[in-house]
Amino acid sequence: MSRNSSREEWAAQIAALDSAPARKEPITVGRIVGTALALVEAEGFDALTMRRVAAALGTGPASLYAHVRNKADLDDLLIGMLxxxxxxxxxxxxxxxxxxxxxxxxxxxxxxxxxxxxxxxxxxxxxxxxxxxxxxxxxxxxxxxxxxxxxxxxxxxxxxxxxxxxxxxxxxxxxxxxxxxxxxxxxxxxxxxxxxxxxxxxxxxxxxxxxxxxxxxxxxxxxx
Structure with missing residues (x-):
């Protein structure tokens, strides 16, 4: 294999890395609560819904329910964090x-x-x-x-x-x-x-x- 071919393969590998989708940060209770607090700070408590939090995290509401039972549970976690x-x-x-x-x-x-x-x-x-x-x-x-x-x-x-x-x-x-x-x-x-x-x-x-x-x-x- 020529040196030019090796360089081309290396460049192709680098390009593939750049174009690969970024790995999503896992959903955790800490991220959910932190995102919820940021939403309340910016828009007030009335704006806080499970759907809004999920959207801010780039996921669906179902993903949140694996970590937080419901909105009341999220409220309790928020007061606990404060x-x-x-x-x-x-x-x-x-x-x-x-x-x-x-x-x-x-x-x-x-x-x-x-x-x-x-x-x-x-x-x-x-x-x-x-x-x-x-x-x-x-x-x-x-x-x-x-x-x-x-x-x-x-x-x-x-x-x-x-x-x-x-x-x-x-x-x-x-x-x-x-x-x-x-x-x-x-x-x-x-x-x-x-x-x-x-x-x-x-x-x-x-x-x-x-x-x-x-x-x-x-x-x-x-x-x-």
Whole structure:
């Protein structure tokens, strides 16, 4: 065989490699959850369907069901993934309240990053181990603070519900124009709404997440 023929065969082999279809990356639970979160971050929770996730992965919905049972299962996995990102502090009985507020604030920020995803947390009781890790960590903080287990259990439920409600409402309302809201309150008939008109600025006050932290501390102070 001539040297030219060898070169031609080598070139043909290289060309065949270039034209060969790329191997598809296998579908995994991690890829499904990551793709779902990216979709929610870009378009909101309402856009999340098994079909949309499958399309983004370049496959059909049936391929997803081999790894995720249904949409409710996917919702649980999403909240588990976000809960995994929460840093749980070592329990400190001298500052357990501020530690609880910090954990709840971290979860709030995770939910706010993915508009409407709080609905996934409200859809069903948590079964994901990463989500239950959050419950375990909060319970440890309450116990370190001398709160009875029964009170702590109900407080955790109330706090997580509040985080979900707060972030879900934020996803519905978007950014609030406080000047416009204040103007509307001040325009109410003072005869029917004397207190609202007189205290419109107080009703409309609060920067950032001040109201969020106020509500959390109010609940925590009630535990004694």
């Amino acid at each position: 809960s995994r990102e929460i840093a749980l502090p070592p329990p400190d009985g001298s500052r357990w309240r501020s530690q609880v507020v910090d954990v709840c604030s971290q979860l709030r920020d995770q939910f706010l990053r993915y508009p409407g995803i709080a609905r996934a947390a409200l859809n069903a009781p948590p079964t994901n181990l990463d989500t239950l890790r959050l419950t375990e960590g909060l319970l440890a903080l309450f116990v370190a603070g001398g709160v009875s287990v029964q009170k702590a259990a109900w407080a955790i439920d109330a706090l997580l519900l509040y985080v979900s409600a707060y972030t879900f409402e934020s996803s519905l309302r978007g950014s609030v124009d406080r000047d416009e809201m204040l103007a509307r309150l001040e325009m109410l008939p003072a005869g029917r709404f004397p207190l609202v008109v007189a205290h419109a600025s107080s009703l409309n006050s609060g920067e950032g997440h001040e109201r969020f932290e106020f509500a959390l501390r109010l609940m925590l102070d009630g535990l004694g």
